Amino acid sequence: MKTLIAHGKLLVDDQLISQNVLIENGLVTAITMPDQVVDADQAIDVEGKFVSPGLVDVHVHYREPGFNDKETIRTGTMAAAHGGYTTVGAMPNLDPTPDTVEHLTDQIKLNKDKGLIKVLQYATITENRRGNQLVDFTGLKQAGAFAFSNDGSGIQTSETMYQAMQEIAKLGMSLVAHVEDSSLSANGALAEEAAQRIGVKPIPWVSETAQVARDLTLAEATGVHYHVCHVSSKHTVEIIREAKRRGVNVTCEVTPHHLLLTEDNIIEDNSLFKMNPPLRSQSDRQALIGGLLDGTIDMIATDHAPHTYEQKKQPISDAPFGITGSETAFSMLYTYFVRTGIFTLGQLINWMALRPAQVFKLATAGKLAVGLPADIAVFDLNHEGEIKVTEFASKGKNSPFIGEKVFGQTVLTMVDGQVVYQ
Incomplete structure (x- = not known):
């Protein structure tokens, strides 16, 4: 199964650049420009959001x-x-x-x-x-x-x-x-x-x-x-x-x-x-x-x-x-x-x-690069949301930040190319 994370923005030299990420067998196999044709079984359109390690x-x-x-x-x-x-x-x-x-x-x-x-x-x-x-x-x-x-x-x-x-x-x-x-x-x-x-x-x-x-x-x-x-x-x-x-x-x-x-x-x-x-x-x-x-x-x-x-x-x-x-x-x-x-x-x-x-010498973590595991987070940097206790997955609701209006909320998380949060 080839999955394409399409229309995202990756951080390159501290600049957000529009790029696509191709994933196969749990690994990042290509990072391409948006206009490059890529063969994929499915695409996840992240609509200009930040694709992060x-x-x-x-x-x-x-x-x-x-x-x-x-x-x-x-x-x-x-x-x-x-x-x-x-x-x-x-x-x-x-x-x-x-x-x-x-x-x-x-x-x-x-x-x-x-x-x-x-x-x-x-x-x-x-x-x-x-x-x-x-x-x-x-x-x-x-x-x-x-x-x-x-x-x-x-x-x-x-x-x-x-x-x-x-x-x-x-x-x-x-x-x-x-x-x-x-x-x-x-x-x-x-x-x-x-x-x-x-x-x-x-x-x-x-x-x-x-x-x-x-x-x-x-x-x-x-x-x-x-x-x-x-x-x-x-x-x-x-x-x-x-x-x-x-x-x-x-x-x-x-x-x-x-x-x-x-x-x-x-x-x-x-x-x-x-x-x-x-x-x-x-x-x-x-x-x-x-x-x-x-x-x-x-x-x-x-x-x-x-x-x-x-x-x-x-x-x-x-x-x-x-x-x-x-x-x-x-x-x-x-x-x-x-x-x-x-x-x-x-x-x-x-x-x-x-x-x-x-x-901590974690050779395959913390980076988004070809050949590494597709451990990826996608964040929405442009829309304001609210931190809501009703949306917490943790059993613990003990946060002083509940109710804060924030940007950068997570829209997608993948581990080894598998979606674990969306």
Whole structure:
């Protein structure tokens, strides 16, 4: 079966150019000009919309097994497809956690059986994401681990982190860190000013930056690829910038919500604005934008974290951390940064597709080219729509962006040439 994506616009040297894409046996077999005659069994006319490489998100939470009331692999990957994502890295916050070869093997099979898109599975760094007992890194790599992370649980002991980095470096794998000194952030909920305003305990910026500083020293000593999750503080941006200048093998990500929002948006006790790390100041937000633009921050990742309505309707002091992001990321960022001239479309696609694939050595992801899998997203850049909770595929409706008027909504997503969202 030959499928032609007709009358689309592809990004070429940061310009949108009218081109057609021919797909056969799951691969892109030709990219042609609109007036070139192409033999195809079926055509999908996308009417001048933007035909993009499928987006790559290295930080999502799918909750299955163990927490299926929040999300399942099926609903999570449906949400990703709705947002234009074709490859994701799924965090190990599960029950059981993928901390043994058996658990990881079972999880990878579950992801493949139930997922609509390509789900790459993180293994843990320590047993059950807790304590100091390291996992069998070699066995887990051989079983198919994407990378290693205790996401949601910063490793508190320097010796444990140092030993983990040494072992992971030997394997040429990536250590992906949720950075948080729990002795500094224990029981906190929001950044300092918002916490004082709402009347909850704070999560100070030092809880993030102090642990990153420790880890950068250890990463420099071991040579491991050290990737920092969801950077939120200007101080963290600065020390990562300096570490990169020294040649430390460090990369990092920022979330859409930290780029779009600050603690000033929290004007009442509303747990839709509770995430970890918390929203910080306007100067922190500007430093994150600057970090993307100068290359200090490598990519954008959603930290898609669905919860039930009952859990998130609780006060900020009691509700769980996290918001959903898969279905809103591209449209919000395109609307607020590309249409306003702060980012180019090429930069946004680099941070949401090409760069994460490069950093994590995903040779066939993040690009739209002849010979590669037809992992494709099509976005409508010209018509305004509304983010509606009724259109969410995710079980989690916990987004502060519901009701936003946006451009760049997804109209089609394909994985290996098969339509997974339309």
